Amino acid sequence: MKMHWIIAAALxxxxxxxxxxxxxxxxxxxxxxxxxxxxxxxxWKNGIDLAVADINAKGGILGKQIEIVHYDTQTNPGxxxxxxxxxxxxxxxxxxxxxxxxxxxxxxxxxxxxEIAQLVGGEAAGLTKQGNQYLFRTSLSQTxxxxxxxxxxxxxxxxxxxxxxxxxxxxxxxxxxxxxxxxEKAGIKLAVDVATEQGQADFAADAIKVKNSNADAVFVxxxxxxxxxxxxxxxxxxxxxxxxxETTLLGAKVIELAGDAANGVKGHVGLSIDAPIPAFQxxxxxxxxxxxxxxxHNGMKGYMAVYMVKWxxxxxxxxxxxxxxxxxxxxxIKTSEEPGILIETTIEKNGDLDRESFLAEVKDGKQVIxxxxxxxxx
Amino acid sequence: MAEFxxxxxxxxxxxxxxALAAIGFTLVWQTSQTINFAQGExxxxxxxxxxxxxxxxxxxxxxxxxxxxxxxxxxxxxxxKLTVVDPMIRHxxxxxxxxxxxxxxxxxxxxxxGFSAEAQKFPSFVPTETISVFGAAIxxxxxxxxxxxxxxxxxLQWFVGGTRLGRQMQATAQNPTVARILGIPVERMVLLxxxxxxxxxxxxxxxxxxxxxxxxxNGEVIGLFAxxxxxxxxxxxxxxxxxxxxxxxxxxxxxxxxxxxxYRLAVPLVLLVIVILxxxxxxxxxxxxxxx
Numbered sequence: 270m271k272m273h274w275i276i277a278a279a280l281x282x283x284x285x286x287x288x289x290x291x292x293x294x295x296x297x298x299x300x301x302x303x304x305x306x307x308x309x310x311x312x313w314k315n316g317i318d319l320a321v322a323d324i325n326a327k328g329g330i331l332g333k334q335i336e337i338v339h340y341d342t343q344t345n346p347g348x349x350x351x352x353x354x355x356x357x358x359x360x361x362x363x364x365x366x367x368x369x370x371x372x373x374x375x376x377x378x379x380x381x382x383x384e385i386a387q388l389v390g391g392e393a394a395g396l397t398k399q400g401n402q403y404l405f406r407t408s409l410s411q412t413x414x415x416x417x418x419x420x421x422x423x424x425x426x427x428x429x430x431x432x433x434x435x436x437x438x439x440x441x442x443x444x445x446x447x448x449x450x451x452x453e454k455a456g457i458k459l460a461v462d463v464a465t466e467q468g469q470a471d472f473a474a475d476a477i478k479v480k481n482s483n484a485d486a487v488f489v490x491x492x493x494x495x496x497x498x499x500x501x502x503x504x505x506x507x508x509x510x511x512x513x514x515e516t517t518l519l520g521a522k523v524i525e526l527a528g529d530a531a532n533g534v535k536g537h538v539g540l541s542i543d544a545p546i547p548a549f550q551x552x553x554x555x556x557x558x559x560x561x562x563x564x565x566h567n568g569m570k571g572y573m574a575v576y577m578v579k580w581x582x583x584x585x586x587x588x589x590x591x592x593x594x595x596x597x598x599x600x601x602i603k604t605s606e607e608p609g610i611l612i613e614t615t616i617e618k619n620g621d622l623d624r625e626s627f628l629a630e631v632k633d634g635k636q637v638i639x640x641x642x643x644x645x646x647x
Numbered sequence: 648m649a650e651f652x653x654x655x656x657x658x659x660x661x662x663x664x665x666a667l668a669a670i671g672f673t674l675v676w677q678t679s680q681t682i683n684f685a686q687g688e689x690x691x692x693x694x695x696x697x698x699x700x701x702x703x704x705x706x707x708x709x710x711x712x713x714x715x716x717x718x719x720x721x722x723x724x725x726x727x728k729l730t731v732v733d734p735m736i737r738h739x740x741x742x743x744x745x746x747x748x749x750x751x752x753x754x755x756x757x758x759x760x761g762f763s764a765e766a767q768k769f770p771s772f773v774p775t776e777t778i779s780v781f782g783a784a785i786x787x788x789x790x791x792x793x794x795x796x797x798x799x800x801x802x803l804q805w806f807v808g809g810t811r812l813g814r815q816m817q818a819t820a821q822n823p824t825v826a827r828i829l830g831i832p833v834e835r836m837v838l839l840x841x842x843x844x845x846x847x848x849x850x851x852x853x854x855x856x857x858x859x860x861x862x863x864x865n866g867e868v869i870g871l872f873a874x875x876x877x878x879x880x881x882x883x884x885x886x887x888x889x890x891x892x893x894x895x896x897x898x899x900x901x902x903x904x905x906x907x908x909x910y911r912l913a914v915p916l917v918l919l920v921i922v923i924l925x926x927x928x929x930x931x932x933x934x935x936x937x938x939x
Contacts, residue, residue: 302764303759303764303863304864305864307764307765307766308765308766311764311765437909463908464907464908464909465908466912468864468868470858470859470860470865470868471661471858471859471899473657473660473661473786473789473858473900474654474657474658474899474900474903474904474908474911475903475908477650477653477654477657477904478903478904478908480653480784494765494766494860494862497766497860498858498859498860501775501858502858504775505775505777505786505788505789505858506653506777506784506786507777507784522765525768526766526767526768526860528768529775530775
């Protein structure tokens with residue numbers, strides 16, 4: 270008799286397991302949770318977790334709860350490739366991440382071959398120039414951001430010469446290669462071109478070099494932790510010229526790490542919880558309440574990535590992996606259709622984004638938005 | 648001139664940190680004839696422990712610093728000697744060297760998982776202002792690093808050469824068997840050496856973390872450059888580690904300034920190769936003969 274119960278229980282479990290699996294949709298996040306990209310990756314992961322919790326609390330996607338799995342790439346391209354392959358083998362519905370451009374470049378062909386959408390946080394211009402129909406950004410590309418920065422340096426900062434400090438990885442090299450032609454077009458002279466290493470700790474020599482270039486302004490294009498270290502080194506060397514950069518120079522983590530040295534930093538930001546957009550601020554409050562720190566742009570990018578997948582799935586009214594990419598390409602997601610997208614976002618055919626962006630400045634340890642820039646193609 | 652001076656001071660400050668870590672290499676080498684491959688992590692961890700103490704106990708900075716530093720010296724000075732060196736050294740120097748490699752990974756991953764994978768701000772004990780010297784802006788933090796590091800190294804030299812305890816330590820390092828015959832408590836001297844190594848790592852950590860930020864991976868670079876410094880200066884001489892550290896720091900700074908920022912990491916390695924080929928015992932080292 271007892272044996273019958275055991276068999277019945279085993280059969281019951283066997284029958285219910287697939288049923289449980291069918292009630293869920295699996296998303297795998299391949300992200301930098303350690304190594305040089307840990308700050309960016311942790312924010313991205315937390316943004317994803319917040320979105321998943323929100324969506325699941327409201328019934329999931331087409332009635333299915335999201336099952337999220339995070340794999341740490343250690344900011345290593347080889348590990349990233351392995352993690353993306355594992356995600357696909359495990360049946361992920363879409364690949365989320367990574368954030369750093371180098372690991373994205375090394376792994377994006379795997380998702381492309383599997384015809385699965387990959388939503389990434391990278392900004393390097395080259396990523397979307399390779400004809401990959403399954404790669405989608407969650408941030409503006411350098412191609413979109415650099416003309417705005419060059420214009421800002423010329424018209425607002427009124428710089429005649431600029432020192433360019435960049436990190437020698439795909440992200441930094443892409444930014445450096447994108448800004449220099451824009452500076453030339455704007456008639457701004459390149460005072461000094463300073464390459465630094467990813468994960469570099471000592472920026473004293475670089476700061477001295479920048480100081481001695483007598484540039485009117487400094488364009489800093491480093492990852493978050495290195496940005497903070499450079500700003501501290503620049504302060505130590507008494508550099509008083511305007512420091513201008515992109516989102517990675519004005520992020521919350523940079524401000525926290527650089528302390529006083531971040532004050533006065535200016536630049537262009539694609540996403541910021543301080544922007545005068547209620548949905549951004551609401552996101553910022555939710556993030557702060559859950560994680561007890563201020564989200565940077567990567568947290569917002571991770572959050573939006575999940576909502577891009579949700580929107581595409583609900584648009585096609587079914588779970589079709591390939592269909593997610595087909596639906597996203599060329600689409601405009603309005604906040605009236607999907608509030609989780611936070612800001613109206615147009616996805617170009619090549620995976621680039623177009624949306625409003627902002628000019629910001631760090632004042633008294635806080636990022637202050639000074640202007641809103643329109644979409645490139647409104 | 649002002650530009651050169653600024654690079655020089657920055658290089659000396661960085662070199663002073665490498666020297667502190669490199670002296671740790673020489674101390675461990677002299678007492679156990681092995682290389683502590685976790686030396687970089689020894690410099691990384693005290694700052695992490697200080698921040699952890701502040702976070703866990705809600706302690707003010709000074710108390711957090713006391714708790715963190717005391718915990719580090721206890722665990723990685725006394726504990727390292729008792730639980731890693733003593734059991735391993737009986738089996739020869741190679742198992743011990745491998746054990747320190749494992750320790751390095753454990754310390755790094757432990758700091759990452761137990762504290763944070765992200766860099767954290769570490770308080771500076773000196774103002775972040777600059778002073779002008781011959782037209783060059785010199786950071787007070789760099790001045791403090793140089794002053795404290797040289798002060799500590801000077802103190803160590805005085806202790807080793809000018810006190811009875813220090814001379815007993817030296818005798819133990821030179822020939823433990825004879826030292827034991829002379830009545831020197833060899834085991835206690837060896838333990839003292841490891842405590843001094845831990846204390847030097849603490850000083851380096853507290854000095855450099857406000858600039859580098861506290862992060863689990865900081866030990867990789869510091870360990871590599873301190874290792875190069877110890878070989879360049881001479882692995883068996885404390886003053887060699889000092890000279891090696893300063894040379895590597897200055898070469899790194901000047902390479903970034905006058906050669907290429909992209910190739911700055913390669914220049915100290917080139918220096919290392921040249922020293923190994925020309926003077927394998929190091930610039931200040933003494934030749935050692937061993938029967939194999």
